[in-house]
Amino acid sequence: MGMIGGGKDAFIGAIHRHAANLDSSIELVCGALSINPEIAIDSAQALFLPAERSYLTYQEMLQKESDLPADQRMDFVTIVTPNFAHFAPAMLALEKGFHVVIEKPITFTADEAKQLKEKVEETGLLLLLTHTYSGYPMVKQARQMVQGGELGKIRKIWVEYPQGWLSQLTEREGNAQAAWRTDPKRSGKSGCMGDIGTHAAHLAEYISGLKITYLCAHLSTMVDGRALDDDGNVLLKFEGGASGVLMASQVAAGEENALKIRLYGEKGGLEWAQQEPNTLVVKWLDKPTQIYRAGTGYKNILSSYALHNSRTPGGHPEGYLEAFGNLYRNFALTLAARIDGTTPSPEALDYPSVDEGIRGMAFIDNVVKSHLSEQKWTAFEV
Amino acid sequence: MGMIGGGKDAFIGAIHRHAANLDSSIELVCGALSINPEIAIDSAQALFLPAERSYLTYQEMLQKESDLPADQRMDFVTIVTPNFAHFAPAMLALEKGFHVVIEKPITFTADEAKQLKEKVEETGLLLLLTHTYSGYPMVKQARQMVQGGELGKIRKIWVEYPQGWLSQLTEREGNAQAAWRTDPKRSGKSGCMGDIGTHAAHLAEYISGLKITYLCAHLSTMVDGRALDDDGNVLLKFEGGASGVLMASQVAAGEENALKIRLYGEKGGLEWAQQEPNTLVVKWLDKPTQIYRAGTGYKNILSSYALHNSRTPGGHPEGYLEAFGNLYRNFALTLAARIDGTTPSPEALDYPSVDEGIRGMAFIDNVVKSHLSEQKWTAFEV
Amino acid sequence: MGMIGGGKDAFIGAIHRHAANLDSSIELVCGALSINPEIAIDSAQALFLPAERSYLTYQEMLQKESDLPADQRMDFVTIVTPNFAHFAPAMLALEKGFHVVIEKPITFTADEAKQLKEKVEETGLLLLLTHTYSGYPMVKQARQMVQGGELGKIRKIWVEYPQGWLSQLTEREGNAQAAWRTDPKRSGKSGCMGDIGTHAAHLAEYISGLKITYLCAHLSTMVDGRALDDDGNVLLKFEGGASGVLMASQVAAGEENALKIRLYGEKGGLEWAQQEPNTLVVKWLDKPTQIYRAGTGYKNILSSYALHNSRTPGGHPEGYLEAFGNLYRNFALTLAARIDGTTPSPEALDYPSVDEGIRGMAFIDNVVKSHLSEQKWTAFEV
Amino acid sequence: MGMIGGGKDAFIGAIHRHAANLDSSIELVCGALSINPEIAIDSAQALFLPAERSYLTYQEMLQKESDLPADQRMDFVTIVTPNFAHFAPAMLALEKGFHVVIEKPITFTADEAKQLKEKVEETGLLLLLTHTYSGYPMVKQARQMVQGGELGKIRKIWVEYPQGWLSQLTEREGNAQAAWRTDPKRSGKSGCMGDIGTHAAHLAEYISGLKITYLCAHLSTMVDGRALDDDGNVLLKFEGGASGVLMASQVAAGEENALKIRLYGEKGGLEWAQQEPNTLVVKWLDKPTQIYRAGTGYKNILSSYALHNSRTPGGHPEGYLEAFGNLYRNFALTLAARIDGTTPSPEALDYPSVDEGIRGMAFIDNVVKSHLSEQKWTAFEV
The missing domain is CATH 3.30.360.10 (Dihydrodipicolinate Reductase; domain 2)
Known part of the structure; x- marks a missing residue:
């Protein structure tokens, strides 16, 4: 993973790094971490990046990384700049053959978003849009219950x-x-x-x-x-x-x-609150409300999507970084499957992308x- | 108190009776409890009303009660019929000199509500509109905090x-x-x-x-x-x-x-939920959220309006009937003050009436x- | 109902009156409300008791009430004095033929409690011990679920x-x-x-x-x-x-x-908290936790004991006074059945008495x- | 970091790796992940460990790592074996000059724990005992409030x-x-x-x-x-x-x-529940309960220990892995300070060690x- 933006004083860049680290399957290997060269260099050092892969502009990074041998260059790039500076690096990254992770909103204008979608389709590359909240296991559970018609x-x-x-x-x-x-x-x-x-x-x-x-x-x-x-x-x-x-x-x-x-x-209701994310309240017209919980023992009751997006047993709360990590993990699993020539699971494929953008x-x-x-x-x- | 409507199978009539009973200051003395004579008579018996004050129509009740000597007739009438049947008995009751309690919505049409207001002003009689939820102590507390500018x-x-x-x-x-x-x-x-x-x-x-x-x-x-x-x-x-x-x-x-x-x-927020009515959540921009509770020991912190509308110490929950009872109690206190020629407290006067209707x-x-x-x-x- | 103790400055006497009033089936007709004659008289006036039934001692009250014709005397007496002063009036009341309601703890010593039990058995009179918390509908529900073996x-x-x-x-x-x-x-x-x-x-x-x-x-x-x-x-x-x-x-x-x-x-757990009394949390070993609620629409799921002890529909919270009122109501229903020569329902009979004392x-x-x-x-x- | 135990089917080993990864400052470089050689090798591959640093016994690992040049060997070892197998590898690791992280309980017997303490004191090396729950920011907050006398x-x-x-x-x-x-x-x-x-x-x-x-x-x-x-x-x-x-x-x-x-x-109480770890309820004798929350905006109110152990802004919940990660982070900060010859902050030094064991x-x-x-x-x- 390479990162564009996300230098020392940024908020969301650090969140992306925590999230990407969580499952030991993604490594930060290069960055163009700030438009301010001093901050870019300092930030790269603090993150133990090799000096030669600490770049001053995204253009430089995308060029030099694509010049590296295929087994040495980064696999994908994460763009965590302010909204107005999403589109250009994303387009260039795709053109250079890199998969892309992009913080939401996907671009500055709707028109840019459509161009980006075209580029994704043209290149066949992967794009993850980090709508974090859809990464929570109980959000997955909610979606599966609604799709399965349990609420009518x-x-x-x-x-x-x-x-x-x-x-x-x-x-x-x-x-x-x-x-x-x-x-x-x-x-x-x-x-x-x-x-x-x-x-x-x-x-x-x-x-x-x-x-x-x-x-x-x-x-x-x-x-x-x-x-x-x-x-x-x-x-x-x-x-x-x-x-x-x-x-x-x-x-x-x-x-x-x-x-x-x-x-x-028609038959019941669902309630989910991000600040207590491991709980999904399921209400019924004619029987007691149920409290579905992430990671618990009733594995035959929870959806495979909820289970896939959990790491800890019931009562060991997972939070925002884990939800964010789920996006990265599913993206990485899909990417790994592509590299391996296998088919990713439906659970791995369930992450937001250009259409959501x-x-x-x-x-x-x-x-x-x-x-x-x-x-x-x-x-x-x- | 006399009651119009509220026979055996009605919901809200029984609630009004529980509420009015709660504080030992109001007694049901007569009723025209149903348009179905059989139900009217049965219901009156079940409530221990004397047969001669169990009426078959509201017209009969209002006439006969007003014919009684002043110290024997009911002080006020409670109207708990379906919405379309609020206006006529309320107008007649006022004309006969009785104070009125009326279930919301006050009338069937806005025009009737305005006529009723005119009649109340003309007669100088009291009218209580039972918007129950404003009777809860923590709703009073919320109002007083907002009025006092605590939230900006x-x-x-x-x-x-x-x-x-x-x-x-x-x-x-x-x-x-x-x-x-x-x-x-x-x-x-x-x-x-x-x-x-x-x-x-x-x-x-x-x-x-x-x-x-x-x-x-x-x-x-x-x-x-x-x-x-x-x-x-x-x-x-x-x-x-x-x-x-x-x-x-x-x-x-x-x-x-x-x-x-x-x-x-500008400075904070309030949250109150009727299903846990003894709690008022007070949120602040720059300090921890507070949980105000009804009836507790910090009497110098709670508003006089909250304290006035509580009966039990903190942690002995009061509910819907007590809130409803507060409306009746305040109405009764105001009525008693009028009878006694004294001035009711501002807390007693704080009940919904024709303007709210x-x-x-x-x-x-x-x-x-x-x-x-x-x-x-x-x-x-x- | 007559009351011993419970004058103006007492806490629990007022609670007993609210509770007894709630369902329109019990009327306070006399009292010996304080050992302080002035407080006794003042308190009786404030409660609209007739002067001739405002007594200065419990002995006087029990004697004079028992001298009244059967259809005029009180049906039962409520004892709300401090603990040390429960036994003597309770014994005398039973001797005079009155049913008894008594605030807990039943007596000052265990030995007194046993004597009281003997007297109750000897006279065949009813005794209600006001362990309020067992009057809540969700406590009844919990008991019925345990008795029914639902938790193993x-x-x-x-x-x-x-x-x-x-x-x-x-x-x-x-x-x-x-x-x-x-x-x-x-x-x-x-x-x-x-x-x-x-x-x-x-x-x-x-x-x-x-x-x-x-x-x-x-x-x-x-x-x-x-x-x-x-x-x-x-x-x-x-x-x-x-x-x-x-x-x-x-x-x-x-x-x-x-x-x-x-x-x-073996199969699950129950959790009930008095400060949110209308909720019973039911936990299961292998499926989601359930939230049972008082008074709701799923009447075929709730126990008949829970339904019998509710007055309002779901979401209209009942509280401490209603739980207290349930004790009085069940006692009154049992008493009324005795007077009428009928058999009280098992739900009515479910109130604490001498054995619990x-x-x-x-x-x-x-x-x-x-x-x-x-x-x-x-x-x-x- | 090297790891002893924690192979594919273990629970707590994976948790340790998530936790250690979270902050990008610790890297797993070697392991003796199972006593079953096949599992050990498979597990090491799955974690991208180089084959030459995937060991079959802890003895082999500790010997070979200590034979490596100082700048290439692991800095510390994490022991996540079942309880009976904590002591021997911990002692040997200390003897070989490695700092130690050890899952609780520290040893199999109290006597072993005392020997371990002596060895720690003798070698001057660091030891982290992973009592996870003390890593939560609101637990830190609670401790600081009690230490500061806020509750009396x-x-x-x-x-x-x-x-x-x-x-x-x-x-x-x-x-x-x-x-x-x-x-x-x-x-x-x-x-x-x-x-x-x-x-x-x-x-x-x-x-x-x-x-x-x-x-x-x-x-x-x-x-x-x-x-x-x-x-x-x-x-x-x-x-x-x-x-x-x-x-x-x-x-x-x-x-x-x-x-x-x-x-x-004397003045109030504290309540903290691990399943909602970002909330600390602070109760007061004479004023409303307060809800302290991790990571919020009122930074002048929260303890420096709570702030130090948070990564995300208020309302972005951190959970069990983050608490676990705090132990590792504080241990790593203390270790880094030792390597750098600086003094660690009191917040970094606040992690459980041999005395707690x-x-x-x-x-x-x-x-x-x-x-x-x-x-x-x-x-x-x-």
Whole structure:
């Protein structure tokens, strides 16, 4: 693995490294860790990268790595730069023959996402989009239960993502994370909806297997002086007639990272909350609620997808890094199968990629369009 | 207390009696308990009412009670008939000089609610509208904390009310409760929003002290064959710029009566859930979340309104009947003060009345209007 | 109902009145509410008792009530005096032909308890001992599930009762409740174990249906200057080989009234906590945990005992007063059946009485004996 | 890092590798992964170890590694064999000059533990004992709050560790984990108390800073045919007068790994549960309970020890592997400081070592001694 971005002061780069390390199957071998040469070099040293594979630009890295003999060059590249700087390195990496891991949102614009998809299809290379939350075992369990019809036809989907960390004008107080995420030039046309609303939308579509068809959005900028939305509420219609609500906020003071989803079908409902991720609450119309738990002993009851994405026995909690690690592990298993000429398992193949990236970009576009419209419903166009 | 409606097979009449009994200050002395004479008589006997004060019609009851000497007649009348039959007995009771307790929604139409308000003002009599959920001590605490500015300016209000009991076409299977609540002729122009959406809207306005100014509603009838909405999602705008969402559903399979509200201000947030009503979660931007509990030892910290509405020490849970009892107790204290010529305490005066009833009826009207509109925002008109 | 004790400043008397009122089937008709004549008279007035049935001593009350014609006198008497003053009025009431309700612990000494049992058997009158916590519907459900063998043979019982209200020397600061409960002359030979340990022991035996056979107790007085134990831990052995622990404390600072029990059998476990009493957690060896809830729609799944002891639909929480009210209601139903010459239902007959009182007194004696012993195990002798 | 034990079918070896990998600072370079040569070789290949550093015995590994040049040999060795096979490789490793990581319990007997301590002191080498649960950030927070006197003098400590996985005679059904853990020849003189009771005892002493002085134990073997205890309850006395209870069970059917501790002092209490490890509940005598959370924004409130042991922002849950990783990270930081000739931070030095190992072995000895005694209290002798 090579890494573009993710130098010393970045947040998500370190997360990617923890996640990739977890299962001993991926090694960081090179990096272009910052556009600031000093930070790039320092960061590479701190990570024990050999000096000759510590690059100053992604262009240099992609070129020099592709010049190496096939058994020495990196297998894939991870792109953890701010949103506006995803597309160019991803395209170049694919052109140079490298598989790609890319932090969400996949690109800066929907159009770029479509170009990227074309390139992926043209090259036949793999792409992992790190929608972390779909990596949790109990999210897999939820999806399998819905797909298996255990809840009957889905009627209602309700997904919420409250955070509180932007309750003040933190971006003016030296918080680098806050600064780029609230800057339209680096983050895109939406703040809160782009950053976390897309996670919520992806989770709803992933678990339900239903696509959003119409939406009605109300975005707000609650903190004076901020350039982008920091809060939003969206009514949703799904394929098949389910109704829904998506709520995302970064000014829900006192909340941490409280992504939560509830789905209700004819026979029962599901509830999953990211802050207690090893629990899936399953509610029934006519019998007691059940608490499904990750990693427990009732292996004949849990889905193979849930079991595949667990490492520890029940009651030994796995968290965010393990969910993130599951994305990397499944990507690595799929990649290894390709290298070995074998067929990856359906469980390994279950990771987000370009299609999810395109829907994420479309979600941002449609939400902003709806917000600006006086009409109630905006068709979800891709 | 006299009671109109609430015979043997009714649900809410028994609840009113439990609630009114709780504090030994109110006695049921007469009733016109059913339009079915047999049920009326049987029900009165089961409640130990004297035969001569067991009436067959509300008209008879109001007439004969008003004919009794002042110290023998009932002090007030409680109306627990289906929605369509609230207005006429309430008006007549006021005309005959009786104070009135009335189950929500206050009337069948907004216009009736306004007439009732005029009559209350004209007669100077008291009216209690039993929006039960505002009777909980921790709801009082929440309101007082918001009013006292502890959260700063409110930015976001999020209220949800999922139930699952109408997930099937229960109204066709002999469930009397389901039958009238889903029948437009008896329930009104909205099902779910009229029955429980109004509770959620009232709670949001009560705690925040902010009025809804605009709304954008999406109602659904998820169960085939049902005449009224059984599910709805509503975007809200409040005075002062807060945004909100109200979600109510009676087809959230597996849910019981899961009314819950969250408010977020500049400095922190509040969370209260009716199914664990003695707990108020208070979240802060920059310090640990606090768990406020009803009835505990820290009496200097809890609001006088919370303390006034508790009966037991901390950890001896009070529930729905006690909250309901608080409405009756406060109404009775206010009534007793009037009889005694004293001034009731502000805590006693804090119960819902005609203004809340009018806003509830307006909420139903505006939600239905918005649902039928293609425009995003509908102004909340009273 | 007549009441002995329970005047204006008492705690438990008011609780008994709320509980007895709840279901409209019991009326307070007379009282000897305090040994202080002024408080007795004031309290009676505040409760609207007729002056001629407001008595100054229990002797006077029991005599005068028994002199009244049978259809005018009270049906039973409730004794809510401090522990030391239970026995004499209870004996006299039985002698005068009145049924008795008595607050726990039943008497001051085990010997008195045995005498009382003899008197009950001799007179054939009814006695209700208000071990409140066995009145909760989910406690009934737990007992029925264990009795029905759903957990298999019980192996482990673990009951805890932490409170924090005696963390300081409150009895010296004018807290009347604290004063008598920590005074050996009024409370008995144990403080914490007598006051709350007995509730825990009763709950364990009630749900499991197993009797404690041996115990090993360690009592502490954590607050300097206190005369009785305020904390204790007890190892338990039960009939049939189950092991157990009972922990009770009144110096668990920050706890309210956190009675909780867990039982484990060969196939699964049960968990019930008084502060969230409408939930019963049922754990299984090889399948997901279930959340049983009071009052819900799955009436064919809940035990008839749980349903009988509920008033409201699922999600409308019932609490401590309702549990207390269940004791009164079952006692009243049994009494009414006797008066009517019918057979009470098994559900109505399921309330604590003299046998539970005798075991409670024996628990106190055995715990104190074990505490003073250097031997590990003390046989539980009655 | 080299590893002794931990081949393909082992549980804890894989956990150690995940944990050591997490922070990119430790690399597995050699192993003697099984006493079965085939498994040893296969396992080493699967972990990408070079063939020449895949050893068949620990003796061979320790000899050959010590023969390598200083800059090529492993820095330390991790011993993850069953309990009976800890001592010999640990002693030899220290003799050969390697630092040691050792899974708990440290040795098979208390005497071995003392010899090991002498060897550690003699060589001056580092030893990490992996009492995982003390690696959680909120456990660190708890310890710091108690040490800082925030709760006042500690009065009561209550630690519980229910598991359910040995509810049946699993050791006879091919469960390798169950087989050695219930075999006195491989596990030691206690089953449940040795395996998990020691974790509970360590946690109690670690957080409170108080040593157990007396105990009174009741052990049970609930499953017929099992050789060692699978359940136990222990009364505790601590330095300074605190009382306590330790409960551990492996037959608590339906429980996973539910280690939980509660401590109460004069001013308040703490509650931490391993299955929701990022939350620390702090209860107060006279103000609302607080929910401290790992990794949140209130960095000036959390202890430096809690912050040091976190990787992700609030609401991105860290779990068991991260806690385990903290032990390795702190050990590695201390080792790196030694190599660099610098002073490690107090936070880095805070990991369990030989003294904790000796107390763990003494706990097992004293618990078994107490269980066999008819005397109530057994002095805790080391």
